[in-house]
Amino acid sequence: MSKRHFASAAIALAVATGLLSGCETAPTRLAVGQAESFAREMAEIDAVAKSADKDGAIHRYQQLAAANPGKAEPWARIAQIRFGQSAYSLAIQAAEEALARDPSNREAKSVSAVAGLRLAARSLESLRADSSLTGDAHADAQQLAGQLRETLGTPVLLPAAQAPPPKKKKSERRARPGAAPAAQTRIRDSGDPASR
Template sequence: MHPPRLACLACAFLLAACTTAPPAPKPVPAPTLAQVLSEADVAARAGQYGKAYTLLEKGGSAYPADKAPWLQLAQLKFDRGQYGDAISHALEALERDSEDKVANSIVAVSGLRLSGKALADLSRQNNLNGSLRSEAQELAKLLRASIGDDVLVPPARRTAAGGKRAAASPAPAPAAAPAAKGGADPFSGLK
């Protein structure tokens, strides 16, 4: 071979070697749902609630047919007192499993806590009247029927010694909505 041809061939081989792409990195497998739930639980226990929320929301997107990320998200929001968000996420879980007792409980209790707060606020403002009052009374009747008690919050009675208040029955009301801050009974006008 001629030296110029040999040099051309050598350059061609060198150029060909330079233009080949490096091998593509192997894709990292997506985490399993169990891994996502576990990582979110670890983050929540460490007080990293934002990280836990993000992990669970990504888990809900990655596994759209599974209720578990939405249910865990609802529980976290409920535990943090974010009842509106808890209801929203529990409803997502119920779309995937309408019979889930935990999700139904989160919706019911969160709704009661929000309603109790709203009623306490209205009572403080003396604005619980008219159709709003009658609707609240109907809801109180429904709650009484649901829990099997005539009265949602047991009446208090005065003792002979010292005039301190004591509960009329020794057992607390089984499913009464929590009283508003300051001890005000939001259902006192509904008895």
């Protein structure tokens, strides 16, 4: 091999090495830049969501989700806003979009579960109010509603404004064992000599 061919081969090797090393760092820089841009955009939209413009925030989250189809965060934020608006079916849809992208997203799991329970509670309330509903369906609905209340508590199922005051347990309403009934106590304390 002549010196000229050797020099040409060395130059070609240096150019190829430079191109390859450039290929390795360019995608890395691009990915970091995209992640920073996504985080900045999320922070800006989060600020809008904290203001009164919830619909504007939802629209911007949707745009960000369309530009970043693999990201779950915009969908999880939409689910939270919809839940706060008591739009439970829309909250569930957004939560499911988030979970499709990130099955471990706790925010989306929580919104999906509680929004589903609130929809179920509404449906059960509607069934209970329907006087034409009788038989097994009515009994099943009442039993399910009771189980949900016992398991989760009424405040989880109903928003705070709709939740009834907590009921006293039967054990709290009964007289303590060994205590005198109220009527007997009143007679003894009345000062009537016949009651002594």
